[in-house]
Amino acid sequence: MSETAFYIPVGITSKADVSRLLRELESLEENVRQSHLQKKPGSTKVNISQIMQEIAHVNSIDLRTTTARKTLAENLQQLKKSAPIVHISFASSPRAQFLANITGWFRREVHPHVLLEVGMQPGIAAGCVIRTTNKFFDFSLRKKMLDNTAVLAQKLREKMQ
Amino acid sequence: MELWQLIAIVTGLLIVMIGGIFVVFALHKKKMVTPKDTEKQTKKAEEDIEHIFDDAFREELRNRGRLYFEKIIGENAMFLQQDLRLTASQLNEYMKQEISKSLREEFKKYEESITDAQQVAIHSIEKTRETIEQQREVLSKQLEAELQEEKTRYMARFEKNMAEIINHYILAAVGDQISLDDQLEYILSDLESSKKEILDDIKTGA
Numbered sequence: 528m529s530e531t532a533f534y535i536p537v538g539i540t541s542k543a544d545v546s547r548l549l550r551e552l553e554s555l556e557e558n559v560r561q562s563h564l565q566k567k568p569g570s571t572k573v574n575i576s577q578i579m580q581e582i583a584h585v586n587s588i589d590l591r592t593t594t595a596r597k598t599l600a601e602n603l604q605q606l607k608k609s610a611p612i613v614h615i616s617f618a619s620s621p622r623a624q625f626l627a628n629i630t631g632w633f634r635r636e637v638h639p640h641v642l643l644e645v646g647m648q649p650g651i652a653a654g655c656v657i658r659t660t661n662k663f664f665d666f667s668l669r670k671k672m673l674d675n676t677a678v679l680a681q682k683l684r685e686k687m688q
Numbered sequence: 689m690e691l692w693q694l695i696a697i698v699t700g701l702l703i704v705m706i707g708g709i710f711v712v713f714a715l716h717k718k719k720m721v722t723p724k725d726t727e728k729q730t731k732k733a734e735e736d737i738e739h740i741f742d743d744a745f746r747e748e749l750r751n752r753g754r755l756y757f758e759k760i761i762g763e764n765a766m767f768l769q770q771d772l773r774l775t776a777s778q779l780n781e782y783m784k785q786e787i788s789k790s791l792r793e794e795f796k797k798y799e800e801s802i803t804d805a806q807q808v809a810i811h812s813i814e815k816t817r818e819t820i821e822q823q824r825e826v827l828s829k830q831l832e833a834e835l836q837e838e839k840t841r842y843m844a845r846f847e848k849n850m851a852e853i854i855n856h857y858i859l860a861a862v863g864d865q866i867s868l869d870d871q872l873e874y875i876l877s878d879l880e881s882s883k884k885e886i887l888d889d890i891k892t893g894a
Contacts, residue, residue, distance in 0.1 A: 619868060633879075636887070637887050652862065660889055668866075
């Protein structure tokens, strides 16, 4: 899989999304095969999800051709297997648009095939916590407040004096 | 004066008197030229002597001698008494002086000993006081340092706890109030600040 040739829409954020697309592709493939067996090609109406349409569109893939479907499936398999994973946690569950913004930043600035593993940590209050393969980044409000405990203590001391 | 000295004096006087008498007789005898005269004179002298030194005279001489002897003895006894009194007085004075001197010396030594002991005691007390003062200063400094350290520790703990309480309160208070959409800008700026590290880790990560 070429990193620059295969585009992933920001709607696909996690491995689960990729797996879902793969299952959808398999289902699509099965429907097409059933239609061929019934010798009525194109007679079966298949509902294709919006995200599938989007990925097909950005990669100029015609889902009606078997080769294209197969190429997409291979690319998705490769993506599932080798895409860099970033674990990111928020204080509350993020909305899709918010997540798309975050995913877009990662794919734009870090790697075009980054997948996110989104988690929830109410304790961080605000901000996010990020874990990459070997590193941990705490951008939470809790961390910032703990880092500035000395400033808070200084202010308390000044008030007490 | 001793008694034997008195006796010796009296005896000496008697011998002188008898000697004088013999000298007088000898001179008187020299004047007689002839033996006959001499014999006559001797005889006469003997008679005279017999006349002079009769019993009454002897008794008188004896009485005189006794009186003189008693007088001499009385005088000497008086002198002796005076001497004794004087000697006793001098002895008494001498004893007083010696005893006073000894006592003064002893008292002086005793006073010096007391002074020395007092000096030693004062020195010892001074040293002890200095040591106690030093110990007190050391203890005071230690106590002050420990108090300061304890105060600092308590203050640090208080500040930490207070900061944690305030942090916890703020997190609990504002955590639910800030929506993720409002945080997007800050999150992206944080990501931007750590972009290089994230990029490096993604590139080099397994």
